[in-house]
Amino acid sequence: MNESNAFQPLSEAQRLAYLQAMEVPLWIPRDLPEYEVELEIESENAQQIAMAPVESVAQKIDQSISEIKASAASDKMPTENFAGVNESKEVEAKHNNTTNTHKTNHAQSQIGETEQPVVHAVSQTTAQKKLVSGSYLKLISWRSTNKADKRLLIICRHHKDQPAQSFARSNGPSQFMSDYLKALQEYVAVSGAEIEMRLAHLTEAGLGSDCEPMTQKLTELKPDLVLVLGEEGVRHLFDKDATVSEQRGKLQQMEGGFEALVSYHPYSLISDPPLKRNALEDLRLVAKALLREEKLI
Numbered sequence: 001m002n003e004s005n006a007f008q009p010l011s012e013a014q015r016l017a018y019l020q021a022m023e024v025p026l027w028i029p030r031d032l033p034e035y036e037v038e039l040e041i042e043s044e045n046a047q048q049i050a051m052a053p054v055e056s057v058a059q060k061i062d063q064s065i066s067e068i069k070a071s072a073a074s075d076k077m078p079t080e081n082f083a084g085v086n087e088s089k090e091v092e093a094k095h096n097n098t099t100n101t102h103k104t105n106h107a108q109s110q111i112g113e114t115e116q117p118v119v120h121a122v123s124q125t126t127a128q129k130k131l132v133s134g135s136y137l138k139l140i141s142w143r144s145t146n147k148a149d150k151r152l153l154i155i156c157r158h159h160k161d162q163p164a165q166s167f168a169r170s171n172g173p174s175q176f177m178s179d180y181l182k183a184l185q186e187y188v189a190v191s192g193a194e195i196e197m198r199l200a201h202l203t204e205a206g207l208g209s210d211c212e213p214m215t216q217k218l219t220e221l222k223p224d225l226v227l228v229l230g231e232e233g234v235r236h237l238f239d240k241d242a243t244v245s246e247q248r249g250k251l252q253q254m255e256g257g258f259e260a261l262v263s264y265h266p267y268s269l270i271s272d273p274p275l276k277r278n279a280l281e282d283l284r285l286v287a288k289a290l291l292r293e294e295k296l297i
Contacts, residue, residue, distance in 0.1 A: 135214035135236065140199040142172040144181065148196035150290045152184075153223035156265065157202040157233035166267040167229070168199045176266050183280060187287035195290060198223070202233050215255050225289050226258055230265030238262075248282055251289065261286055 010018065137155060156167045166174055173181060181197055188195050198221065203211060218226070228234055234242050237260075238252055244264055252260040263282035269275050 134204050136203045136205065136211040137214050137217045138201040138203060138208070138211045139217065140168045140170070140172065140201075142168075142199060144185075144197040145194055146196070148194045150193060150195045150225070151221065151223045152195050152197045152225050152227060152286070152290060153200060153218070153221055154197060154227045154229060155200045155202045155233060156229040157236055158230065158265070158267075159232050162230065162232075162265055162267040164201060166270060167265075168201070173199060174266065176270060180266065180269075180279075180283075184283045184286060187284055188290065190287075191291050193291060202228075202236065204236070218254070218256050218258055223258065225286065226254060226260040227286055228252075228260055228262045230268070232265075234262050244268075248278070249285060259289065261289060 156164075158164050158167070167177060168174055172178075177199070184197075185195070200217070202214070205211075228237060231242070231244050234244055234247055237254065238247065244262055247262045248264075250261075252262065254260050261282065263286075264275050264279050269279055
């Protein structure tokens with residue numbers, strides 16, 4: 001064999017026949033505007049393609065690519081599975097229920113976009129209805145005395161950061177509230193009267209058999225005065241924007257004609273000791289309202 005013929009390049013037909021004989025799958029890259037496709041030629045058609053002109057092979061490949069496009073469109077395959085695809089916003093609009101459409105010239109930046117979360121606003125009317133949706137009392141199985149001249153009901157509603165145990169345990173007042181009630185008894189003892197004190201948690205939902213509607217429970221207990229502790233209770237019963245500082249010292253009217261005074265949540269007094277002085281003033285007013293006296297000595 002001549003040295004000049006040893007390196008003579010193969011013709012296209014010879015190259016295809018050689019690839020077929022070596023069982024090498026035929027792969028012809030093309031510069032496509034929308035898809036990059038790797039096309040494998042089945043072995044039964046490889047010989048025909050090898051003997052066909054290059055133009056015929058290109059036509060068959062174009063036809064195969066068209067079929068792939070049609071199949072992808074009919075199956076609604078997600079376009080993010082393909083690199084280099086310009087996706088229309090019309091497809092995204094169907095899923096996001098929006099009428100805006102636009103196109104991007106760079107598919108990679110489009111695929112990298114993150115969908116913004118949809119925020120659903122709650123109407124003010126709904127929030128207000130939730131605020132006053134219900135008032136229930138969970139009465140503590142405890143009372144200061146069985147014989148009394150006056151009845152005082154102390155109710156407390158707790159913020160998520162205010163432990164309910166700072167107000168009462170399951171069978172009586174907390175240690176802090178025990179001292180709190182002793183101070184009230186000292187003010188009342190001046191007149192020689194006895195008061196019956198009861199404790200109850202104020203809730204919006206009547207969860208459990210021990211929770212009863214507030215109006216029903218007030219009618220049953222018939223307290224001479226109700227003491228509401230904490231801003232959560234004040235806002236739930238009187239004014240959603242009220243504060244204890246604004247409402248303390250004022251005689252309030254509750255449903256059923258019951259009178260009420262307001263003061264600080266016990267946990268607020270534990271966390272901020274200087275408030276105890278104001279709390280003692282509130283207890284003097286409680287004693288005054290119960291005894292209907294103009295002046296306490």
